[in-house]
Amino acid sequence: MSDDPYAALGLSKSATAAEIKKAYRKLVRSAHPDLHPDDAGAEARFKVITAAHDLLKDPALRARFDAGEIDATGAERPPRTYYRDHADAGGQGFAQGFGQRSGPTSRFGDFGDPSDIFAHILRQRARGGDGSYAQPGPDLRYTLEVAFLDAVLGSKTRITLPEGGNLEVQIPKGMQDGQSLRLRGRGGAGYDGGPAGDPLVTVQIRAHPVFRREGDDILITLPITIDEAVLGGKVTAPTIDGPVSVNIPKGANSGRILRLRGRGVARARGPAGDALIELRIVTPPGSDAALCDFLAEWRKSHADDPRKAMMQEAAE
Incomplete structure (x- = not known):
């Protein structure tokens, strides 16, 4: 029988409380005598695992064990005097000692999670039941x-x-x-x-090529032409409920957001989200000679630098 509760659970002395609980729950399923009735060694392994967990789950007991004040059974370590002074001390067995120390509790330990199938076994044994249990199957x-x-x-x-x-x-x-x-x-x-x-x-x-979701809102990037951005007008935009007509305001810029109320995600309770349409100006495919000539002449008399304020702020 192991005299090291850390070794019994396959852990190091630096193990956290969560790691101790996880190791215990994993090991106990492989050694529980009621789940392995044909395994003659299951009972002994189960006692060792349970006793180790009972010691290490208690911060005070664990600290005393680490300090060498108690042994793996929870018994006080005697002072280093003569052997004859302690020959009749009679230490408890690993699992038995924990049962006496913790009072009239079941030998199956504290599982903590009431949904665990072993929690019912624990209650049955504590009440003197025969260990049979009717429990839901695993999810x-x-x-x-x-x-x-x-x-x-x-x-x-x-x-x-x-x-x-x-x-x-x-x-x-x-x-x-x-x-x-x-x-x-x-x-x-x-x-x-x-x-x-x-x-x-x-x-x-799966991701969608057109729609994105942010909370209950649906985000849509809508391409518009240069003339639609300058002159405005009505265009057709997609939504999750089908195409709708939207008004592009005159002088619209890329990045402008048009909000369509109630065109987002609908839920059983509460209002639906909105569709948020972000405008993105796209130039015509290829080279349009007439447009290029027009813009070249227009630029001569309409000089403008939309980046001027940005550059000044970046230099501050």
Whole structure:
């Protein structure tokens, strides 16, 4: 039996409280006697793991052990005198000592998480039960890639399960990237007659070539021509609900934002977001001789430097 609780959990003395808990929960699943009834050594391993965790999870006990004041069983270390003074001290076993020190608690330790299947075993043993338990089966996790508009507008799709069969998944309006959906009752089989677990489907949303999302707002970059920017006019713009007509104001510059109220992401509760249309002036493809000649003449009598103020501010 290990006399080093750190070694029992496969940890170093610098392990954090979170690392101790994680190691314990991982190891206990591989050694729990109720989960491994055919493993003759499971009981002994389980006692060692549980006793090690009981010591290290308590900051005060851990500090005393690290300082050499107590041993791995939690017993006080005797002063360095003659052996005969302590020959009858009779230390406790690794797991037994913790049971006595902590009072009338179960030998299964403190799992902390009430959703853990072992928490029920702990309660059963503490009450003198026979160790049987009816618990939900494990949740199964899946990843589902969804088109941008399907996530924004809502849709139905199906996923194929690794073990065969498929599940219909309802994507609600306004689903965001990384959110998960819980589908009741199609997860792992329950324990001792318990209900099945749930599939948890994490949604990954594909990028869209036109639309971007910021909260509940939809961002759209809209190209406009030079004449549309100078003269203004009506143009057609895309939205997630279909094309709409928008007014370009005279003298519009690239970067100007036009806001379309309520044309963004709609949710079951609360108002919908907006569509934010950012204007971007584009020049005609190729070389337009007539336009070049016009602008060359126009430049002669309309000299302007839109960067002048910027350059002055940058020099300050």
